[in-house]
Amino acid sequence: xxxxxxxxxxxxxxxxxxxxxxxxxxxVCGPTVYDLAHVGHAxxxxxxxxxxxxxxxxxxxxxxxxxxTDIDDKIIRRAAESGRDPRDLAAEFExxxxxxxxxxxxxxxxxxxxxxxxxxxxxxxxQALIERGHAYQLDDGWYFDLSTYSGYGKLSGRTExxxxxxxxxIDENDAKRNRGDFALWKARKPGEPFWDxxxxxxxxxxxxxxxxxxxxxxxxxxxxxxxxxxxxxxxHEAEIAQMEAASGKEPLVRxxxxxxxxxxxxxxxxxxxxxxxxxxxxxxxxxxxxxxxxFLSQHYRSSMELSATVLEQARGARRRVENLAxxxxxxxxxxxxxxxxxxxxxxxxxxxxxxxxxxxxxxxxLFEYVREQNRxxxxxxxxxxxxxxxxxxxxxxxxxxxxxxxxxxxxAALARRTxxxxxxxxxxxxxxxxxxxxxxxxxxxxxxxTRWWLxxxxxxx
Numbered sequence: 178x179x180x181x182x183x184x185x186x187x188x189x190x191x192x193x194x195x196x197x198x199x200x201x202x203x204x205v206c207g208p209t210v211y212d213l214a215h216v217g218h219a220x221x222x223x224x225x226x227x228x229x230x231x232x233x234x235x236x237x238x239x240x241x242x243x244x245x246t247d248i249d250d251k252i253i254r255r256a257a258e259s260g261r262d263p264r265d266l267a268a269e270f271e272x273x274x275x276x277x278x279x280x281x282x283x284x285x286x287x288x289x290x291x292x293x294x295x296x297x298x299x300x301x302x303x304q305a306l307i308e309r310g311h312a313y314q315l316d317d318g319w320y321f322d323l324s325t326y327s328g329y330g331k332l333s334g335r336t337e338x339x340x341x342x343x344x345x346x347i348d349e350n351d352a353k354r355n356r357g358d359f360a361l362w363k364a365r366k367p368g369e370p371f372w373d374x375x376x377x378x379x380x381x382x383x384x385x386x387x388x389x390x391x392x393x394x395x396x397x398x399x400x401x402x403x404x405x406x407x408x409x410x411x412x413h414e415a416e417i418a419q420m421e422a423a424s425g426k427e428p429l430v431r432x433x434x435x436x437x438x439x440x441x442x443x444x445x446x447x448x449x450x451x452x453x454x455x456x457x458x459x460x461x462x463x464x465x466x467x468x469x470x471x472f473l474s475q476h477y478r479s480s481m482e483l484s485a486t487v488l489e490q491a492r493g494a495r496r497r498v499e500n501l502a503x504x505x506x507x508x509x510x511x512x513x514x515x516x517x518x519x520x521x522x523x524x525x526x527x528x529x530x531x532x533x534x535x536x537x538x539x540x541x542x543l544f545e546y547v548r549e550q551n552r553x554x555x556x557x558x559x560x561x562x563x564x565x566x567x568x569x570x571x572x573x574x575x576x577x578x579x580x581x582x583x584x585x586x587x588x589a590a591l592a593r594r595t596x597x598x599x600x601x602x603x604x605x606x607x608x609x610x611x612x613x614x615x616x617x618x619x620x621x622x623x624x625x626x627t628r629w630w631l632x633x634x635x636x637x638x
């Protein structure tokens with residue numbers, strides 16, 4: 178179980194060494210549920226779904242938790258615009274998000290933890306910060322005092338908010354002691370949801386919900402925290418400051434893992450640019466396995482481009498594996514050397530995934546295996562089936578079962594074509610070939626017989 182991942186905190190690839198050997202407690206920042214989730218969310222959560230699947234495949238016991246931000250300025254504003262109760266709006270979009278995750282095959286999360294279900298824990302954590310001298314009160318709520326915590330900036334190398342920090346939910350108040358101080362508890366405002374607490378009537382700040390939730394689930398320290406790179410500063414810096422200041426223990430998290438961002442059609446995604454894609458928009462363009470493949474064919478730390486061309490390439494790559502799966506003959510009694518090739522391929526993929534989850538390199542090993550099998554004069558057998566199933570258990574990018582055409586009908590048509598060619602009825606043979614081509618089936622005449630496979634453009638799954 179020697180797995181190494183890039184650790185944003187230490188800025189190097191290093192072994193994943195959980196606090197309890199063989200047990201990984203993993204938390205990933207979830208969505209703020211005020212609208213439908215978009216393909217940027219899809220990339221991040223698919224890549225963390227893969228990480229959780231892979232850790233389990235390698236023998237780790239994983240508890241994977243995500244928070245659901247269901248009380249926040251954005252939710253309150255959107256609810257006010259539509260004349261709705263913020264809780265109802267949040268519940269609707271949480272359900273939509275959960276449906277989208279299921280549709281993507283992202284099924285690895287064990288706990289979805291709502292902020293609204295952890296108000297008591299949030300209040301208790303703010304009280305701990307007050308008691309330890311890390312928080313102060315202004316007219317609009319309680320703030321974290323950055324001057325009392327010397328470790329701020331150790332994750333990102335930054336301490337100041339910059340212009341590009343558009344998702345930071347920056348808390349503005351001219352009376353703050355330090356420019357970067359952030360809200361822990363927001364005082365009640367007219368028309369907004371609030372809770373009567375020892376902190377005064379109000380609601381949570383954004384950063385505090387994550388550490389209150391993880392403390393409730395995992396305690397003050399745990400193994401792995403994930404999110405997209407745009408959350409490193411100030412959100413994840415704020416999490417570290419809150420929990421380490423409240424508990425007096427460090428590090429909050431042993432391993433910080435961040436995914437690269439997504440661009441759509443050559444630009445940063447935005448509604449004003451006309452390239453904003455919800456997950457539902459993307460799934461309408463193709464099946465979920467193609468979208469998963471597009472994300473997992475890129476290294477998780479890399480930014481990536483999503484376009485119709487990228488999806489078509491992903492679809493074509495999938496078909497190469499699925500077409501090999503079609504040729505498998507389970508009845509073959511394979512020689513040891515053939516079995517060894519499949520086992521060696523799997524071992525190579527494991528080695529590459531153990532090295533900072535290098536999915537592109539792992540898939541390259543798989544496609545080398547596919548090429549060799551396609552060059553062989555023999556059909557693939559049980560060892561190929563075992564290999565493809567192992568791969569798909571973690572990737573979930575290949576349809577190894579669904580048949581979009583009837584194999585027996587194709588084999589019968591090819592047999593008829595062979596007879597026509599022997600009888601030198603080439604026109605009749607060409608008619609059969611053209612009919613198969615029209616169904617998206619490619620045929621190849623070789624010295625050992627005729628082979629067929631589905632064209633890359635055929636959809637399914």
